[in-house]
Amino acid sequence: MRKDALDYVYKLAQVDERVVFIGSDLGPGTLDAMKQEIPDRFFMEGVSEQHIIGMAAGLAMEGFIPFVNTIATFLTRRCYEQVALDLCLQNLPVRLIANGGGVVYAPLGPTHLAVEDMGILRTLPNMTIIAPCDADEMNRLMPQTIDWPHPIYIRLAKGNEAIVSKPEHGFEIGQAILLREPGEGLFITTGAMTQLGLQAAQKISEDSGMACGVLHIHTIKPLDRATLSQWLPKVQGVVTVEEHTRIGGLGSAVLEFCNDTMPEQAAKIRRIGIPDRFAEQYGSQNSLLAHWDITVDSLCAAMVQQLRQS
Structure with a gap:
């Protein structure tokens, strides 16, 4: 997914002279072709994220469209004041491409786990937050970043995820995509967790015959309130799924929407996400997710419980 995103920056730079790339200590080989062909719009600034x-x-104030790339925790925790005051307060068209959203960097421990990044940035006015589910969707997103007038945070997953998005669904910033038609239940997912939601929906169908849909919300902010208004009243149970702390992310955004607009829907929603504590274990991404009970089986159990309570 990261390679697709950066390769697309190069494609955009070839056709739009406003596009510049800024990296932070990304190592040799990153966008070498762009560095050779367009050296005056390629910058590698070392360990200096702020x-x-x-x-x-x-x-951006001079009319350029900068694409900034480094590790997600450094773009959010380390640079929060700069993102708030330099980008969001000025409402500038800067695109932050964040490596390792969620627990991708599990072997490196809590210093590198971007598990509150969406919650941090969702509080900032003018910020747009996007988490594509696979590389194909990333390629449909990138062309839209040129004309979007606000700052964008693009949360990258591990890479090499299975392709679950479909070209016929298209891509529009702020427009959720229904990947699987709901029956009794609905998984609301974002980023790579959309793949987990699809697997859980299929397993529930095979095991119990219950029909569960999957609504992929790639844009956490601005939230697609119209699509939520359309589908929430039609189902009996909802499970939100995210590779993010349960505080401030997708599940919180959906519940806030319900509180503001349709409070009668809130009781049918259950949130699956990372608990409110720092990671106390090291390992692989999957081992940490399993430790926190974010698995296909736990999604299925949560949905079945929600439907039985309805």
Whole structure:
């Protein structure tokens, strides 16, 4: 997914002179072709994340469209003040491409786990937050970043995920995609967890015959309130799924929407996500998710419980 995103930055730079790339200590080989062909719009700034946000803001003020890439925790925790004041307060068209959303960097421990990144940035006015589910969807997203007038945070997953998105669904920032028609239940997912939701919906169908849909919300902010209004009243149980703390992310956004607009729907919603504590274990991404009970089986159990309570 990261390679697709960065390769697309190069494609955009070839046809739009406003596009610049700014990286932070990404290692040799990153976008070498762009570095050779368009060296005046390729910058590798070393371990200086706060600096690259200010640099991107300055370039955006001069009419450029900067694409900034580094590790998600460094773009959010380390650069929060710069993102808030330099980008969001000025409402500048800077695109933050964040490596390792969720627990991708599980072997490196809590310093590198971006498990509150969406919650941090969702509080900032003007910020757009997007988490594609696979590389194909990333390729449909990237062309739309050129004309979007606000800052964008693009949350990258591990990479090499199965392709579950479909070209016929298209892609529009702020427009959720129904990947599987709901019956009694509905999984609401984002990013790579959409793949888990699809697997759980299929397993429930095979095991019990119950029909569960999957609504992929790739854009956490702005939230697609119209699609939620359409589907929430039609199902008996809802399970939100995210590779993010249960505080402030997708599940919180859906519940906030219900509280504001349709409070009678809130009781049917259950949230699956990372508990409110720092990771106390090291391992693989999948081992940490299993430790926190974010698995296909736990999704199925949560949905069955919601439907039995309805």
